[in-house]
Amino acid sequence: MFNPINVLLAGLALVILYFVITWWMAARARRPPHGRPATLPTIVGFVTLFFDTLGIGNFAPTTAIFKLTGMVRDELIPGTLNVGSSIPVAFEAFAFMVAVAVDPLTMALFVPLGTLGGWFGGTSCRGSRGDRSRSEWDSRCSSARGSC
Numbered sequence: 001m002f003n004p005i006n007v008l009l010a011g012l013a014l015v016i017l018y019f020v021i022t023w024w025m026a027a028r029a030r031r032p033p034h035g036r037p038a039t040l041p042t043i044v045g046f047v048t049l050f051f052d053t054l055g056i057g058n059f060a061p062t063t064a065i066f067k068l069t070g071m072v073r074d075e076l077i078p079g080t081l082n083v084g085s086s087i088p089v090a091f092e093a094f095a096f097m098v099a100v101a102v103d104p105l106t107m108a109l110f111v112p113l114g115t116l117g118g119w120f121g122g123t124s125c126r127g128s129r130g131d132r133s134r135s136e137w138d139s140r141c142s143s144a145r146g147s148c
Contacts, residue, residue, distance in 0.1 A: 004104045008111065009097060016090045041071065049088045058085060082118075 037045075044065050052058035059081050066072040072080050096102075 004108065005097060005102055008107055009094060012090055012094055016087060019087050045084060045088070049085065049092070052089065053092060
């Protein structure tokens with residue numbers, strides 16, 4: 001019998017595979033966009049993504065830590081959060097959809113809406129390189145759009 005959740009899980013697995021292959025190829029070509037992760041960012045990611053698993057979320061605590069420590073420039077925070085959380089959150093989603101009964105109608109509604117929120121939010125942030133006040137405003141707008 002056709003199960004839309006299995007289709008979603010297969011699509012999620014393909015996205016995870018695409019990210020891993022892309023990062024692997026960049027590392028092999030010796031042109032990664034950044035160096036190896038240091039200890040502090042790794043610990044921050046582990047702790048805040050654990051909060052995400054508990055339902056607290058990870059963007060707010062990670063942003064607070066970034067701001068307090070100066071680890072990431074303000075203009076780079078939205079992209080850093082999205083890219084840095086991609087694979088762990090995809091694994092979270094995979095694990096939760098397997099472990100918890102998910103209503104197909106709920107997923108059919110939330111997945112496209114979340115995708116649209118990310119698409120339009122990313123589009124608004126993309127046009128604001130270099131203008132810090134505009135970037136901060138766009139980040140707020142994209143967060144609001146993504147949560148609709």
